[in-house]
Structure formats: structure tokens, C-alpha cells
Amino acid sequence: MTAIILEGVLFVALIAAVGTLFYLIVIGFTPVGVRLRQAKNRRRIDRAAALVCPIHGPRSPNDLVRLASGEPVCPDCYKEMLDG
Secondary structure (H helix, E strand, O other): OHHHHHHHHHHHHHHHHHHHHHHHHHHHHOHHHHHHHHHHHHHHHHHHHHOEEOOOEEOOOOOOEEOOOOOEEOHHHHHHHHHO
């Protein structure tokens, strides 16, 4: 009984290892991996750029005001828009 359970566990571990190896090969050596890395870098750069107000400088993500459209705005710019 123990041998059957051990064989099942080892088979599942083998499937997981082969799947992980396949994933790493696809990510590391194919154009798909390059596109995924570029998209990840682009999202990271866009998030960092959204935290910098062109007028008032960099802000922390917690300070930003989110408009109804979902766009984050610097709190000082938001006050200026409300005051006119």
C-alpha cells in the first residue's frame, strides 16, 4: 500500500517538474517569453509614471485621488480643479 502511494506522489512530482521545466523554457528562450517580459516592464513603468505629477512631483500611491473614470490624480491638482 505504501509503495502505491509513494509511486503516485512521485508521479505527480514528475508531472510538476516537467511542467515547470516547460514553462521556464518557454519564458526564457521563446518570443512569447520576450513579449511577456516586455509587457511586465511596460506595466511597471506605467505604474511608476502615474505616481509622478508633472506639476507637483512624485507622490505616494496612497496620496492619489481616484476620479470616477478610474484615473489617479495628484491631491493638489484635484484641489485646484475643485477651486477652479
